[in-house]
Amino acid sequence: MEPLSDRQRQMVTFISEYIGEHDRPPTNREIGQAMGIASTGHVDYHLSVLAKKGYIEREANTSRGLRLTAVSEPHPRRRVYHVPVVGRIAAGAPIEAISDPNEAVELGDDFAGEDAYALRVQGTSMIEDLIADGDLVVVQPAETANNGDVVVALLTSDASEHGEATLKRYFRERDRVRLQPANRTMQPIYVQPDRLRIQGKVVALIRQL
Amino acid sequence: MEPLSDRQRQMVTFISEYIGEHDRPPTNREIGQAMGIASTGHVDYHLSVLAKKGYIEREANTSRGLRLTAVSEPHPRRRVYHVPVVGRIAAGAPIEAISDPNEAVELGDDFAGEDAYALRVQGTSMIEDLIADGDLVVVQPAETANNGDVVVALLTSDASEHGEATLKRYFRERDRVRLQPANRTMQPIYVQPDRLRIQGKVVALIRQL
């Protein structure tokens, strides 16, 4: 990114603070006053430079017609995703698509992506993988999985459209797929690949204590 | 909150959307145009009503001088906290106060509070509580704890200032405190209450897979 002069950096800082305080961009005159610039024309000059260098965007003939671009944010403000809790999942039980709009979690981009969603785990089928009843799993939609991934899988028990969703570890074996629970008291499920649809991978786990 | 007429609710909605799109409030004329109101005076009338009812705040004689109050936000925009990962913790080992500014997580207010911080767990001392090596625990600073809480405790082995930090379950017993690991191979620690300082409670657990 193109470098800024001290004065210009100072101006970006002021704009950022002003927005934080007022929820709207400052006027040219307000900028000038804050920076000790007497001439609005001169403020305009600085703004045009900032725009050319890409630190702000301007809208012509519009009051307060400027906005900070991503690069000029002090801390690049991590993306935060709104991850809805869309239902419950357990071994052998279908996802209850509750989709309660009240239930959702905010997660940074280390845990969630664009269209991630969360499911509340029901039961102890994954207990040996340290996934407990009541935990929240964050699911990233995916079509495929690697061996050992914890996935949300949909079993189309016959040719019907909808089947059972389940949370298991995925293992591809020759001509079949093994869906392995992490619970000694439960047996793995073996299924033909064409009877299985992977809904997504579990990318994170959250537990509230 | 005082009720709004349909038209007024519609206006709040538009303002909210406009801000979402432009990062600045609309002008009275823009509001009128969007809502099919020909007279700017009439828009002003509506705005004054909204202000009186507390849905917006206005600043007189200021272009785009309005802002939505908390109540008028569609989803009240959950608070998101920047939770720094300040170190590692294990049974019997002190917290390494790495405080790497690069490592932090963004968490919604269901998981974290104002001055929460996170620690990466080292070792398997809490494995039976389903807290694994490498997990992240979110700690809410606190002076006291209830029986059974998972706490970060500081053991001042003698009268010295600093001691060892450890992650354990807290149990008060008559004249002593039992710090219980969740690992059959480990023994509980018994300590006099005055040799123990509770740093905080573990309020959430996060694991990236």
Place this chain on the structure above:
DNA sequence: CAGGGAATAGAACACGCGTTCGCGGGGCCG
């Protein structure tokens, strides 16, 4: 030293934009 880029002043112009005032029309209720 000449020249060019950054910083600045001052003034003027032309819209942008909030505010005010007067007027009219429905619907509801005592």
Place this chain on the structure above:
DNA sequence: CGGCCCCGCGAACGCGTGTTCTATTCCCTG
């Protein structure tokens, strides 16, 4: 019927505000 509230129009006033132009000073560089 006579208020009263919500909804709307239109116009005008006047300050808010972006834009443009002309000059000036300082510093750095060739």
